[in-house]
Amino acid sequence: MQTIVIVGGGAGGLELAASLGSRLGKKKQAKIILVDRNPNHIWKPLLHEVATGSLDMSIDGVSYRAHSGQHHYQFQLGTMTGLDAADKQIHLAAVDDEYGVQVLPERSISYDTLIMAVGSVSNDFGTPGVAEHSYFLDSHQQAERFQRGLLNSFMRVNQQGRKRSFGWQSWVAEPPVLSLLQS
Numbered sequence: 433m434q435t436i437v438i439v440g441g442g443a444g445g446l447e448l449a450a451s452l453g454s455r456l457g458k459k460k461q462a463k464i465i466l467v468d469r470n471p472n473h474i475w476k477p478l479l480h481e482v483a484t485g486s487l488d489m490s491i492d493g494v495s496y497r498a499h500s501g502q503h504h505y506q507f508q509l510g511t512m513t514g515l516d517a518a519d520k521q522i523h524l525a526a527v528d529d530e531y532g533v534q535v536l537p538e539r540s541i542s543y544d545t546l547i548m549a550v551g552s553v554s555n556d557f558g559t560p561g562v563a564e565h566s567y568f569l570d571s572h573q574q575a576e577r578f579q580r581g582l583l584n585s586f587m588r589v590n591q592q593g594r595k596r597s598f599g600w601q602s603w604v605a606e607p608p609v610l611s612l613l614q615s
């Protein structure tokens with residue numbers, strides 16, 4: 433049975449894994465393996481809702497593990513770090529928990545067909561200061577970082593006893609949080 437490995441469970445990879453799983457995996461005509469560095473999928477256009485706190489990743493995200501069971505593919509958690517095209521293998525980094533304790537070791541996965549669906553990320557085109565002073569919105573980790581920064585800014589303003597309403601001054605201002613000034 434041939435093994436089809438899809439790296440990246442974003443908008444494209446997840447759709448493909450579900451489709452191939454339902455068409456081939458279910459009938460045992462092929463083994464479909466989806467690899468992603470995150471355990472949960474969130475559709476990128478919803479990241480601004482994670483950033484503003486109106487969407488909770490742990491509730492509203494799609495668990496790859498649960499989704500894979502329903503759609504007849506296998507899921508492997510891990511970041512792809514290398515490709516051995518001659519041996520038809522990809523390499524995944526070890527997965528550690530938040531305390532640095534290893535959850536999964538480094539692994540290699542063999543494939544007959546490999547599909548790369550790792551998407552893209554924002555480009556600052558080397559503009560000085562952008563990387564240091566901006567929030568990017570390419571992943572749920574970045575969206576959650578924005579939300580923490582936003583809440584901290586509100587707390588800072590509140591602690592200073594400002595009573596009047598305030599407005600956004602800039603998205604690219606005082607590092608590392610948004611600059612919220614009194615209107």
Ligand SMILES: Cc1cc2nc3c(=O)[nH]c(=O)nc-3n(C[C@H](O)[C@H](O)[C@H](O)COP(=O)(O)OP(=O)(O)OC[C@H]3O[C@@H](n4cnc5c(N)ncnc54)[C@H](O)[C@@H]3O)c2cc1C
Nearest residue numbers: 440441442443444445468469476477511512550551552569
């Ligand atoms: C804030 C925002 C708003 C957007 N709004 C819209 C919109 O309104 N309408 C629209 O049509 N499009 C929108 N887009 C664009 C759309 O989200 C992308 O075009 C789409 O997500 C691309 O799909 P993809 O599968 O190619 O990659 P992605 O969805 O980016 O998925 C890539 C996946 O690969 C995984 N990955 C990456 N590297 C590795 C690795 N080394 N190992 C393992 N896994 C890896 C990532 O974790 C991710 O799950 C928006 C994008 C953003 C960032």
